[in-house]
Amino acid sequence: MAVLSLSHIHKDFTVGLRPIFKPPRRLHALRDVTMELERGDIVAVVGESGCGKSTLARIAAGVSDPSSGTIRIQGMDLHAVSRAKARELRRSVQIVHQDPYAALNPTMTVYQALSAPLLIHRMVAKGQVRDRVMELLRMVGLNESHLAKYPNELSGGQRQRVVLARAFTVKPDVIVADEAVSAIDVSMRQTILSVMQRIHDEEGTAYLFITHDLGLARYFAQSGIIAVMYAGRVMEYGDTEAVIKGPRHPYTAILRQAVPDPDPELNQTQDLIPVRSTELPDLTQEETGCAFSARCPFAVDRCMSEVPALRPVAGADGRPVLVACHRAEELELPQEEPEVELA
Template identity: 40%
Template sequence: MSNLLEVRNLSKVFTSPGGPFRKARAMHAVNDVSFDLPKGRVIGVVGESGCGKSTLARLILRLIEPSSGTLRFDGDDLLAKTSAEMRKLRADMQMVFQDPYSAIDPRYTVARAVMEPFDVQGREHAGTRESVIAELLEMVGMNAGLAGSFPHQISGGQKQRVGIARALALRPSLLVLDEPTASLDVSVQAQIISLLEQLRDDLGLTYLFISHDLSLVRYFCDEIMVMYLGRVVEALPDTEQPARHPYTKTLMDSTFAPTPNQRRVITPLEGEVPSPFDLPPGCAFVDRCPHATAICTSETPVLSARGGHAVACHNPL
């Protein structure tokens, strides 16, 4: 199976300028991330808020520029592309944003929102404008009669469906889904996930799926990538694979089990997440890890694979 996306040693550093009463500081929002996304697969990216998930998504689409690393999409070097070339290429790689309320211009009708990609790319569409709008809305389970509605006249779930329809307008091969269900009710979340599964099968899509919800990621994705303070600490080739990193295990153990006799008693992590501007030497997880040893305080663990299962830990489980 060929790779649609190849990411190597991708990093993004944000700097805070100094002043009379403070020194300049640097934060590695994404730090040396590497992975492959094969065509037709779904990789889930999980981790706590501030771990770099959304920054990674924007780096992949070059909505922000990386500090270092390489990006290849379907064999093309993305970092060698000009702004005009990237604009054209983004027709094949689209993003669904976390907040459906701010993702759509409140002055646009649903019809204008879903047709916006054709206007931006200067592309002709097959058939009449009305038929294309109706087809896109039907694809995401919406009534074509809502085409004249404004965002404030439709629900949050419908807004997210409009965002998905807009992303699919030019028939991309890659969708980057940045927590597409986070702001939706549980019942609507299930509808959106079911829709994404159907579209993946019907259109042969490839997904990078970012979420806080580990149980959802385990259900929806083929592989899982766990991030902590900008780094990938574990990459599981199978969603049923047991965790080997203490952080991943805590995340998995904390997911809710609806059956009472399957619920687990877990030991919560001690300590606080360190400041990304002031990371400890060695492993960034060292102050919260119950398995930390002396080497963890001095050497940064390297992500290394065994049987396709990669973990960055000096004392893996």
């Protein structure tokens, strides 16, 4: 059973001043987003700034409500259960944001930040609070020496580890990480990612790992799923390696060619897909066709007049991936060279 399932999620925001006698202008931040996380699943959501990643993160974590669509946690529809039950279910999905400083109360020590949720949610008996705080700190690679520190006495990387430890006080099934390492010094990123990975391996925690960086998505969701978003829609969804090695959506292929390949020779020899524009579509307009068509070098008339459904297409390894492109089968997008097996 899925620990978190989002189905047909739409989110509109009212923008600008409301003209008298006219309906308010609506910005469509999410359009028909569906995804499911089972225990231990890692789903990376990737896409450019403004494509709806943070909106999705907030809805997944219950911080914001969708305009329409259904959220189920452990199989239970949040709208069909009591408020108390919904609150309890929501606790099992915790969010970690980009900025750990904003997430921590500057007047609380590390010990206070971690013990408060343990006490409030009665996660352990009073006598065991200190032991559990120490266990959580060790889980994220911190120790006794950090207990009495205030957020401003910690580095960005240490703060983010405290935020992670705090998310784990309530033993969540799912962590929504919204650009969780984007603001962290490159030197500390690897440590945070390793901590997250280890918690995944040891506790079976599922991750909705959100990033604008395709390379990072590939790294963190190596054996998981990748969801490529554009203008509030999922454009491609499938096993990470299949999607990255053999993208079926032109947008994924274009995102991929922007990620430098570790092998410089490959970069030079690959034919690049020409990019027509980098402008994002106006999300306050009703869709008339594929949102990516204005930027897509392969767009034909149909792409301008018909919104492509997300549908199964054979991926690079033969297994199906979901792709929202009318031309997914006929396009020959650049594929990663298969690795040569050494006998």
